[in-house]
Amino acid sequence: MTGNRCVFSLVRKAVGSVIGPLMFLIYINDLAMLLSQYKVKRKLFADDVKLCVRVVSDADVTELQMALSAVTSWAEYWQLSESVDKCGVTYYTTRCCYHICYQ
Secondary structure, three states: OHHHHHHHHHHHHHHHHHHHHHHHHHHHHHHHHHHOOOOOEEEEEOOEEEEEOOOOOHHHHHHHHHHHHHHHHHHHHOOOOOOHHHOOOOOOOOOOOOOOOOO
16 A cells, blocks of 8 residues: 555656646747747747847847847746846957947
């Protein structure tokens, strides 16, 4: 009898660990669809989001800011917190770069 309870417990935990990542993928897919309307490349891995954009004009900076604002709104809607202190900007340039102000 004790052996059966142990097996049942192990099976129940295994099923939960399989369904958890699947549920997260369904959940995060909403963010990918939201970001598809902006002219930014997006990289999603686990709970990290990276937005990439080639900035050649002020319009590109505005597009990036709108995408960042959309991520913030999405996080607020789903009651998720953003780790602003873990956020950063990486520039790859051979000339003067734009200053991006976070709002």
